[in-house]
Amino acid sequence: MHASIAFWNILKKDIKNYYLKPPNISWGIIFPLSWTLMQLVRSQGSIGILGLLPGLMAMSVLFGTTSMLAVTITFERRGRSFDRLLLAPVSISTLVFAKILGAILFGIFNAFVPVVFASFFTDLSGVDWGIAVIAAVLIAITSALLGLLIAISAREVFEAQTFSNFFRFPMLFLCGLYIPINNLPQLLKPISFCLPLTYGTDILNATIAGNSIFDIIFNIIVMLAFAALLFYLCQRNIKKKWIL
Amino acid sequence: MEIVNVTNLKKLYGEFPAVNEVSFSIKQGEVFGFLGPNGAGKTSTINMMTGLSRPAGGQITIDRIDAIKDVKKVQKIIGVIPDENNLYDEMDGFDNLCFCASLYGMRKKEREKQALELLEQFNLTKTGKRPFKAYSKGMKRKLTIAAGIIHNPKILFLDEPTTGIDIESARQIRELVLDLKKQGKTIFITTHYIEEAERICDRIAFIVNGRIVKIGTVTELMESVDHEHKIKLQLDNGIEGIKKELEDNFSNCRIEIPDENSCLIISKERIALSPILQLLDNKGISVYEAKEIKPSLEDVFVKVTGIKASKLIKEKEKVGK
Numbered sequence: 001m002h003a004s005i006a007f008w009n010i011l012k013k014d015i016k017n018y019y020l021k022p023p024n025i026s027w028g029i030i031f032p033l034s035w036t037l038m039q040l041v042r043s044q045g046s047i048g049i050l051g052l053l054p055g056l057m058a059m060s061v062l063f064g065t066t067s068m069l070a071v072t073i074t075f076e077r078r079g080r081s082f083d084r085l086l087l088a089p090v091s092i093s094t095l096v097f098a099k100i101l102g103a104i105l106f107g108i109f110n111a112f113v114p115v116v117f118a119s120f121f122t123d124l125s126g127v128d129w130g131i132a133v134i135a136a137v138l139i140a141i142t143s144a145l146l147g148l149l150i151a152i153s154a155r156e157v158f159e160a161q162t163f164s165n166f167f168r169f170p171m172l173f174l175c176g177l178y179i180p181i182n183n184l185p186q187l188l189k190p191i192s193f194c195l196p197l198t199y200g201t202d203i204l205n206a207t208i209a210g211n212s213i214f215d216i217i218f219n220i221i222v223m224l225a226f227a228a229l230l231f232y233l234c235q236r237n238i239k240k241k242w243i244l
Numbered sequence: 245m246e247i248v249n250v251t252n253l254k255k256l257y258g259e260f261p262a263v264n265e266v267s268f269s270i271k272q273g274e275v276f277g278f279l280g281p282n283g284a285g286k287t288s289t290i291n292m293m294t295g296l297s298r299p300a301g302g303q304i305t306i307d308r309i310d311a312i313k314d315v316k317k318v319q320k321i322i323g324v325i326p327d328e329n330n331l332y333d334e335m336d337g338f339d340n341l342c343f344c345a346s347l348y349g350m351r352k353k354e355r356e357k358q359a360l361e362l363l364e365q366f367n368l369t370k371t372g373k374r375p376f377k378a379y380s381k382g383m384k385r386k387l388t389i390a391a392g393i394i395h396n397p398k399i400l401f402l403d404e405p406t407t408g409i410d411i412e413s414a415r416q417i418r419e420l421v422l423d424l425k426k427q428g429k430t431i432f433i434t435t436h437y438i439e440e441a442e443r444i445c446d447r448i449a450f451i452v453n454g455r456i457v458k459i460g461t462v463t464e465l466m467e468s469v470d471h472e473h474k475i476k477l478q479l480d481n482g483i484e485g486i487k488k489e490l491e492d493n494f495s496n497c498r499i500e501i502p503d504e505n506s507c508l509i510i511s512k513e514r515i516a517l518s519p520i521l522q523l524l525d526n527k528g529i530s531v532y533e534a535k536e537i538k539p540s541l542e543d544v545f546v547k548v549t550g551i552k553a554s555k556l557i558k559e560k561e562k563v564g565k
Contacts, residue, residue, distance in 0.1 A: 010347075013335070079330065080326065080328050084344065087294055087324050
């Protein structure tokens, strides 16, 4: 009971203090919207909206979660308010769960901004939204944990942003969003299979665009394995780097 | 009964020993002070005791709990007030307190009641709805302390609680510490203000370069070093002309003249005053006042550590800037 009170209040504080701030809400809307428009203009109508949607959803989640979590945690660490959480009788796993849940919810919100826009231009009734939501949640979880992993290593906010980009951009180009994985050079293919976003995008591709490399169940299992691994690494690194 | 036991505590930063084989114990209900300059190992010790840092060696037991292995258990019964205010800038005073209480599993009604009471106790009721970033330094410090005690901890760790704040707020904080002591709380406090330690601590440890060099009650510390007996006489006239005669007559005494109408009689032994007064009377010099000058804790600190007390404050001021 004590842990759940702390968990809920950490989450509530993060949502109120960071995620519900007008600049972040507008960023959550403007970012996916501008990417959607850019892709539409670039393709000059040759790519259908359904073909673009999986990539846009994945990208929106990735950028939303990683940047927010890495920046907010580094910000709290710098102001030393994060010490308050470390000094409280709250286990590291409860703390990690509470911190990433806000980012996950923010990521899921970001993911469905392009969907809302797409619904004005195309028929989305054929999409299995249950699977799409699972994919968005799994991408949000792995991206949030990746953001946390970055936050653990960064001391300054600008460091966190730089580290985030170091991971995010290569991931975007290697996960099959722009270049289909089968068209990637042989040398880069194994890297692509080491990225959680590859499997998340594949689920979205399967359910929205109807084409995928792997089976949905296989993708979900791999995503869960990535989440477990990243969660373990976050916990280990927090103990190692934050409790010096 | 001892509630805190620290044995051979060690902390290394690379090869550098920040805390070196530190051992001490704190009795229940006691105010225990750590006094030392910057980099002496005060904050490193607190961090290890509260779970913010891992020791390289040694043992810490708090209320019979191993504070290294069962850190989360210990954190339930302790309150920590760090040297820097670490509340949330965007949140107001009331929400900050409620949030801190929630981390200890306090229910909504209970934490709101406690937050309101603390705001009142710290004279912060009027500013309770103002964001923390808009508070003055003294108000920030008071709210940080309130946040540290909102869950009613058994043991309180205060790291430099009065550094960088106005005199009135510092006085209020010292009163609060004594108040908490009256309520039976055990308090571990670090400070660089010698007179503050002297005023509020039951026992004090001098820490320099990661080692405790002296530990004891104020009286024990005073008695632990040899000191000279000093008596200051307030006179109606100067005694420059008879200084040598006085020293010749009282060979165990040394005379110093700090200003025109006073003199200091210094001796290794206790000073018998009446022969001196008689001699002065014979010379037609009236004595209006005789005052024993007792050694201060500052004198003891300087003698034991070789560090001037003023240096302690200057260092802190530099850091504060």
